[in-house]
Amino acid sequence: MDTKQKHFPPKWPDRFLEFYCTPSRLEQIQGDAYELFYMNLEEKGLAFARFRFFIHVLSFFRWNNIKKSNSTYQSYNQGAMLKNYFKIGWRNLVKQKGTTFISVFGLAAAVGCCMVAYLFIANIWFKGLHQPNKDEIYQLTYTAEGENGLVTYGSVGRPLAEMIPDKLNMIQRTTQVMRDFPILIQKNESYNQRSLYVDPTFMEMFVYRMEYGYPGALEDPDQVILTHELSDKLFGDTHPIGQELSLVTNGEEKLYKVGGVLADLHDMDMFTFDLLVNIETHPVSTDDIPLKDSWRDELWTFIQVEKGADIAQMEAGLISLTKIQNQVNPEKPYQKLELVAFSDLVYKVGEIENGVRDFLGLGPQILLGAIGLFILILAIFNYVNISVLMASKRLKEIGIRKVIGSRRSQLVFQFLNENLMVCLFAMILGCLLAGFIFLPGFNEIASKNLKIDLLGDPFIWMFMGGMLVSITLISGLYPAIYVSSFKPINILKGNQKIGSKSTFTSVLLTFQFTLAIISIVAGIAFVQTNYINSNRDWGYDSADKIIVNVPNQEDYLPLKNKLSALATVTEVSGSQDYVGNWIREEVLDFGQEKYEISLLNAEANYPELLGLQLKQGRLFNSDLISDTQESVIVNQTFLNQLGLEFPLSEKITLDSVSYTVVGVVEDFHTIFFQSAIDPMVIRASPDTTFNYLTLQVTDGSAETTMASVKKIWHETVPRGLFEGKLQTEVFEREFSDVEGVRNILLFSAILAVLLAALGLFGLVSLNMNSHIKDYCVRKVFGADMGDLSVKLYKRYLIIWGIAGVLGGAFSILIISNFLDSFFAFHSGVGVLPIGTGLVLLLLVVAGTVGSQIWKIVKANPAVILKSE
Amino acid sequence: MKGYHLGELEELILLTVGILDQEAYGVSVLEEIKNQTGRKVNISAIHTVLNRLEDKGFLKSEMGGATEERGGRRKRLFTLSATGRAAIEEVKTLRNKMYDQIPPLALDFSYGH
Numbered sequence: 001m002d003t004k005q006k007h008f009p010p011k012w013p014d015r016f017l018e019f020y021c022t023p024s025r026l027e028q029i030q031g032d033a034y035e036l037f038y039m040n041l042e043e044k045g046l047a048f049a050r051f052r053f054f055i056h057v058l059s060f061f062r063w064n065n066i067k068k069s070n071s072t073y074q075s076y077n078q079g080a081m082l083k084n085y086f087k088i089g090w091r092n093l094v095k096q097k098g099t100t101f102i103s104v105f106g107l108a109a110a111v112g113c114c115m116v117a118y119l120f121i122a123n124i125w126f127k128g129l130h131q132p133n134k135d136e137i138y139q140l141t142y143t144a145e146g147e148n149g150l151v152t153y154g155s156v157g158r159p160l161a162e163m164i165p166d167k168l169n170m171i172q173r174t175t176q177v178m179r180d181f182p183i184l185i186q187k188n189e190s191y192n193q194r195s196l197y198v199d200p201t202f203m204e205m206f207v208y209r210m211e212y213g214y215p216g217a218l219e220d221p222d223q224v225i226l227t228h229e230l231s232d233k234l235f236g237d238t239h240p241i242g243q244e245l246s247l248v249t250n251g252e253e254k255l256y257k258v259g260g261v262l263a264d265l266h267d268m269d270m271f272t273f274d275l276l277v278n279i280e281t282h283p284v285s286t287d288d289i290p291l292k293d294s295w296r297d298e299l300w301t302f303i304q305v306e307k308g309a310d311i312a313q314m315e316a317g318l319i320s321l322t323k324i325q326n327q328v329n330p331e332k333p334y335q336k337l338e339l340v341a342f343s344d345l346v347y348k349v350g351e352i353e354n355g356v357r358d359f360l361g362l363g364p365q366i367l368l369g370a371i372g373l374f375i376l377i378l379a380i381f382n383y384v385n386i387s388v389l390m391a392s393k394r395l396k397e398i399g400i401r402k403v404i405g406s407r408r409s410q411l412v413f414q415f416l417n418e419n420l421m422v423c424l425f426a427m428i429l430g431c432l433l434a435g436f437i438f439l440p441g442f443n444e445i446a447s448k449n450l451k452i453d454l455l456g457d458p459f460i461w462m463f464m465g466g467m468l469v470s471i472t473l474i475s476g477l478y479p480a481i482y483v484s485s486f487k488p489i490n491i492l493k494g495n496q497k498i499g500s501k502s503t504f505t506s507v508l509l510t511f512q513f514t515l516a517i518i519s520i521v522a523g524i525a526f527v528q529t530n531y532i533n534s535n536r537d538w539g540y541d542s543a544d545k546i547i548v549n550v551p552n553q554e555d556y557l558p559l560k561n562k563l564s565a566l567a568t569v570t571e572v573s574g575s576q577d578y579v580g581n582w583i584r585e586e587v588l589d590f591g592q593e594k595y596e597i598s599l600l601n602a603e604a605n606y607p608e609l610l611g612l613q614l615k616q617g618r619l620f621n622s623d624l625i626s627d628t629q630e631s632v633i634v635n636q637t638f639l640n641q642l643g644l645e646f647p648l649s650e651k652i653t654l655d656s657v658s659y660t661v662v663g664v665v666e667d668f669h670t671i672f673f674q675s676a677i678d679p680m681v682i683r684a685s686p687d688t689t690f691n692y693l694t695l696q697v698t699d700g701s702a703e704t705t706m707a708s709v710k711k712i713w714h715e716t717v718p719r720g721l722f723e724g725k726l727q728t729e730v731f732e733r734e735f736s737d738v739e740g741v742r743n744i745l746l747f748s749a750i751l752a753v754l755l756a757a758l759g760l761f762g763l764v765s766l767n768m769n770s771h772i773k774d775y776c777v778r779k780v781f782g783a784d785m786g787d788l789s790v791k792l793y794k795r796y797l798i799i800w801g802i803a804g805v806l807g808g809a810f811s812i813l814i815i816s817n818f819l820d821s822f823f824a825f826h827s828g829v830g831v832l833p834i835g836t837g838l839v840l841l842l843l844v845v846a847g848t849v850g851s852q853i854w855k856i857v858k859a860n861p862a863v864i865l866k867s868e
Numbered sequence: 869m870k871g872y873h874l875g876e877l878e879e880l881i882l883l884t885v886g887i888l889d890q891e892a893y894g895v896s897v898l899e900e901i902k903n904q905t906g907r908k909v910n911i912s913a914i915h916t917v918l919n920r921l922e923d924k925g926f927l928k929s930e931m932g933g934a935t936e937e938r939g940g941r942r943k944r945l946f947t948l949s950a951t952g953r954a955a956i957e958e959v960k961t962l963r964n965k966m967y968d969q970i971p972p973l974a975l976d977f978s979y980g981h
Contacts, residue, residue: 025915027931031941032894032911038937039895059912064919 009037010050013057021060022067029060081410082417089418092394099390102762103383104426106755107471110372110379111430112438113751117372118463119439119450121365125346126459127357128270132207133304136172137342138311140164140301141352142322142334150335154355155298157325158284160337161199164301168317170309175202176279177271178299182247183721184275186234190721193230193274195247197282205304209263212241217259218278225260225276248719250283251552267449270345270356300356303339311339363821364446367741371748374515378752380475381508382759383422387475388505389766391415391483398483399491411484412477419476420468427468441747445740478504506795509763510803513841516756517807520837521829522815523749526742528833529819529826534735536825539668540579541611544702545727546695546709547578551720556689559716563693566708568701573609574690575602579670580730588681589653590642597638597679598670599654604628604684607665609696616646617663620684628684632659636667638679652681659683672734676824694727702726741822753844760796761848768852776861789853796845803841808834872955877909881917882926882956885946893933893943894918918946926952 014030021029033056040049093100128134140160143152161176178197183190196202203215203225211231217223224245231240235258243258256277279285284297305311318337326333340348349357391398401411435452443450452460548563550556556574564572577583577600586599600606604620604627612619615636620627632652639646651658659681667677697705706724713722768775775788812829819826874882884900885892897914901907921927928949931942948956 025919027941028894028944029915031934031938031943032915034939034941035895035935035937036898036911056911059910060915062912062916064916065912 007046009053013054017057020066022065025065085414085417089421099386099762102758103386103422106379106382106758107426108429108433109751110376111427112433113375114372115434116438116442117368120368123267123450124360127268130268134342136304138303138339141340142337144332144334152352154352156301158297158299161301164303167321168314170306172304172306173201173205174303175199175205176299176301182249184245184247186245192721195275195277196271196273197277197279199279211261211263213260221278221280222256223259224256226258227262227274228264230274231261252283253719266451374519375751378512378515378755381512383475384478385505385508386762387479391479395491399488402488408484412480415480416476420472423468423472445743506799510799512756512759513803514807516752516841517837518811519749519752520840521811521833523745524833524836525815525829526745530738530742532827533673539666542727544697544699546702547727548693548713548724550691551717553689555717560693562712563695568697568705569695570698571609571696573603573606573694575606575692576690578692579610583670597681600682601685607633607682613666615664615666619663628686630659631662633663633665633682634661635665635680637677641679672731673823673825757844757848764849764852772864775856776864780861785857788856792849792853796849800845804838872958874959877917882952886948892946926955
């Protein structure tokens with residue numbers, strides 16, 4: 001450059017030009033651009049010249065002028081290098097099939113577990129987000145004064161929906177949604193199904209894929225739309241469209257035809273329902289009721305606004321709607337109406353009463369997430385340990401690469417690259433594992449309908465991408481940096497020792513063992529608790545009893561008479577609630593205090609029929625009139641909580657009526673072992689009408705009697721839902737839930753042990769391979785199996801011991817909390833689970849290390865020492 | 869038309885290179901076109917066309933003539949090749965031939981009726 005030039009073309013565009021321009025053309029182009037710059041500088045001034053230079057650089061940015069990677073020397077070199085990395089990496093993986101399998105399998109299992117956990121959690125949080133109109137849909141909520149301050153409700157007065165189009169602008173459509181549980185009758189079978197009564201616009205606002213029929217089917221009020229599952233259940237293989245079914249609401253039966261069937265929702269919809277019905281056909285809509293009462297009928301109301309509508313502008317309209325409601329219905333004034341975005345509903349679960357989503361179930365999410373994380377950590381530690389050891393076999397390669405001029409960053413990159421390959425395999429295998437083994441199993445256990453939707457779900461790709469990157473970095477960064485830090489001179493001289501006994505490896509191994517112990521303890525403690533609970537005394541005699549429901553008062557006496565007439569039925573008793581289910585709570589006055597107690601209203605013979613164990617006093621006597629009017633029986637917890645002794649000198653007051661406590665029974669389980677036993681009062685009521693009948697049948701005839709009971713029931717109650725069950729089966733659902741959790745825990749425990757074993761095996765066998773000569777020399781000099789075992793076992797036994805102490809302590813802390821959250825009655829974390837965990841792990845250590853010792857014992861020192 | 873197909877800008881630039889004789893490169897072609905026709909052509913378009921014409925064999929080029937304002941960088945100097953010259957000839961004769969076939973409009977009084 002000559003000093004005569006005062007100004008120069010702007011730096012950045014110039015650099016950009018040099019960056020992109022192909023070298024063969026750079027000189028002429030840059031020269032011309034410079035020449036034009038100085039011409040412009042002379043004619044129009046600096047600013048213009050600079051601007052034009054920039055424009056010229058941009059205009060030269062053409063395909064022909066741009067550097068292509070494969071045509072230039074520099075980038076060709078990098079491509080070759082990358083290719084080399086992959087080739088070497090691939091060769092290493094193939095050469096060490098065993099260790100590669102351990103790494104890939106471990107990571108894949110972890111990926112599979114995380115995938116299931118992710119899907120489960122995403123299923124809860126991303127529900128409904130696949131709806132194409134989700135950004136335009138809002139739910140109307142109102143806030144009103146409740147008992148403890150302001151409460152926001154998800155359902156609003158029914159007339160509001162009609163007024164919305166007048167009062168708010170930019171509204172595309174409105175729909176009302178009402179939940180009901182009508183009895184569905186089809187071909188003489190009755191079912192209880194979750195129904196949504198909706199406006200026909202519902203199907204336009206929310207988009208569903210149809211399996212049969214068309215979304216507009218609800219326009220015809222006599223048609224219903226079923227979900228895939230319900231259609232399967234009702235009609236099986238027959239074509240569902242046009243089939244008839246009837247729904248009974250408030251005792252009225254109405255006939256419908258099936259107008260459509262939705263494609264499988266995969267549990268991802270915001271609403272949980274089995275069928276959609278036109279709201280016009282619900283008795284609430286058809287009955288003539290005064291305006292004021294219709295405001296009291298509350299239902300979910302959704303609006304869909306025009307695209308780009310500003311919600312803030314609707315404030316005025318909402319205020320005027322609030323005013324109208326408060327004029328009509330001044331008893332319960334709304335503070336304000338609000339619009340909640342459809343996609344925010346899930347985050348407001350706790351804030352909105354009576355909303356679309358009422359609970360999130362954080363417990364299972366945490367449990368699954370924790371299991372996924374456990375397994376992932378185990379697998380990653382396995383991998384880190386193994387890859388450090390594997391790298392020790394490649395020290396020479398590292399040394400030579402460094403000597404030739406490889407920079408440290410390049411080596412790190414190379415190792416991360418190999419890592420990425422392993423993780424990619426693991427990812428693919430993990431997806432397959434999750435999709436074909438874990439997920440079907442989990443769906444079975446949790447009665448869910450999850451699936452991996454690679455085509456329609458962008459989140460799953462984000463999750464998998466994030467997981468791939470994070471696993472690669474977490475598992476690869478330490479080995480890569482550690483291994484690349486050695487000095488080439490040491491490596492090539494053979495002085496470099498890689499830490500097969502390094503503290504880092506030991507720490508990771510200890511951690512792995514600790515995790516394994518915790519998961520074993522969790523599994524075994526749960527199994528133990530389950531075993532104890534399934535054999536737990538329920539506190540009464542559950543054998544040979546049938547419970548049936550009585551839907552209508554007028555059916556009670558006929559039903560009772562007919563059922564008593566059955567030959568195998570020995571005794572019948574009515575009750576308001578039944579033992580084995582939720583029992584209503586009442587407030588009891590005693591002395592100056594108020595107590596919350598469970599109140600069981602029943603016939604006088606109910607306690608005796610149920611076989612409650614009398615502790616003190618007496619049971620009811622049906623012949624004593626006073627017993628059905630002023631006597632109660634209480635359970636032991638009642639006495640304990642109130643701090644009383646039997647017999648009581650005072651009376652207790654319920655609903656301002658005084659009762660004498662005539663007897664005390666032993667505690668019995670009315671609800672499952674998840675909850676503690678509440679103080680209970682059993683009150684004998686005069687023989688009026690009850691909701692349930694309990695039948696005592698002759699020994700062993702319960703199941704055979706069930707059929708005739710059902711027949712009689714259907715004859716007596718023509719349009720009802722039979723909910724009869726055996727007293728022995730009242731906890732059936734709870735037991736199967738708990739069993740599901742148990743299976744998940746056992747599965748994760750087995751997987752954790754397997755991973756720990758695999759990791760240990762990989763570690764020990766790699767160590768053995770590099771020290772085999774050492775051991776053979778010892779053998780030649782007369783070391784026997786005992787000496788060798790001591791030498792080999794010592795380190796792993798120390799690690800096992802430390803992990804045992806840590807794992808035991810942590811499991812006592814974590815697992816007993818976990819059990820507490822699950823059961824009011826459990827065995828606790830005792831000697832059995834921890835002992836079993838320790839022994840199991842010891843066996844694993846003994847087995848894996850033993851197999852290697854066996855290898856030395858079998859080895860012929862002559863062969864090994866001779867080779868090379 | 870047999871082989872020599874030339875676009876409008878290509879023809880213009882080919883002519884300019886012919887006029888400039890030994891001194892044709894990006895900026896000089898730009899200036900010459902501006903002086904002769906008043907058209908402002910983008911410099912990158914000129915480069916593209918020059919390269920294309922060279923690929924087609926109408927132009928030859930060599931590097932040379934570094935100057936101060938170019939920061940010591942050489943120019944790529946273009947000259948017409950024999951094919952290029954033939955192409956200009958061809959285009960010119962074709963134009964003239966076709967021009968001659970236009971009937972003399974000024975004598976045809978009956979046209980308007």
